[in-house]
Amino acid sequence: MNKYLQDLIKLSKYDGVISMFEPKIENEKAKLSTFVEVAESIKSKINETYAQIDDVKSKRTKNNIHLAELKSKLDDISRKNNEVTNEKELKALQLEEEIAKEQISFANEEIERLDSIAVAKEEELKELQSRLTEEEESIKEIQIAVDNAIEEINQERNVVSQQRAELLEEFDKKILTFYQKIRRWAKDSAVVPVKNQACYGCFMKINDKTYSEVIKSEEIINCPHCGRILYKEDESTEEA
Numbered sequence: 001m002n003k004y005l006q007d008l009i010k011l012s013k014y015d016g017v018i019s020m021f022e023p024k025i026e027n028e029k030a031k032l033s034t035f036v037e038v039a040e041s042i043k044s045k046i047n048e049t050y051a052q053i054d055d056v057k058s059k060r061t062k063n064n065i066h067l068a069e070l071k072s073k074l075d076d077i078s079r080k081n082n083e084v085t086n087e088k089e090l091k092a093l094q095l096e097e098e099i100a101k102e103q104i105s106f107a108n109e110e111i112e113r114l115d116s117i118a119v120a121k122e123e124e125l126k127e128l129q130s131r132l133t134e135e136e137e138s139i140k141e142i143q144i145a146v147d148n149a150i151e152e153i154n155q156e157r158n159v160v161s162q163q164r165a166e167l168l169e170e171f172d173k174k175i176l177t178f179y180q181k182i183r184r185w186a187k188d189s190a191v192v193p194v195k196n197q198a199c200y201g202c203f204m205k206i207n208d209k210t211y212s213e214v215i216k217s218e219e220i221i222n223c224p225h226c227g228r229i230l231y232k233e234d235e236s237t238e239e240a
């Protein structure tokens with residue numbers, strides 16, 4: 001096989017492998033980010049619940065103040081009861097007393113309602129905090145696994161980059177420029193095998209003359225349809 005063609009096949013394979021490293025790393029990071037997102041959403045629910053508890057507590061305080069006011073009003077009414085001089089005044093006081101008592105019972109009911117909400121919210125908060133702890137533990141574990149996987153990918157990348165650099169040391173400059181021009185649009189499929197007499201870049205059938213030249217492998221042959229560099233894959237490597 002033409003030496004330049006051999007070099008091109010190698011270079012293209014290295015480049016193909018190198019392009020796959022970044023998506024692999026992104027894929028690893030994505031595993032972690034789903035867990036981080038869940039943890040963030042739990043945190044924001046925790047903050048919401050804290051705010052709701054504060055709100056309930058401040059409403060409860062207001063009701064307590066109102067209750068105290070109503071009780072002192074009742075005291076007032078009972079004091080005035082002793083000073084009543086006629087039926088009309090008595091009736092007015094009785095009405096006032098009735099209203100105040102009704103308001104007291106409303107305020108008490110409201111406090112009871114708010115207390116039960118507060119209990120439920122505290123329970124919710126505990127639940128959320130334990131879920132967050134669980135999630136944060138998972139994140140720690142996954143973080144380690146992801147870091148290890150990325151470390152491994154980077155090591156592989158260093159090996160391949162080193163091999164590529166070594167190959168380039170003795171690479172023909174013109175052939176390299178030629179390859180890079182095709183690679184600019186063909187990306188990782190600048191050098192492609194011919195299978196079933198078809199170019200594996202554009203998947204079009206190539207004519208018998210070009211095909212026989214590809215089989216001979218004496219020269220660098222471009223696909224007549226798309227311009228990619230063609231080679232006849234070895235049966236043994238094709239299997240692999």
Ligand SMILES: [Zn+2]
Nearest residue numbers: 199202223226
């Ligand atoms: Zn083609």
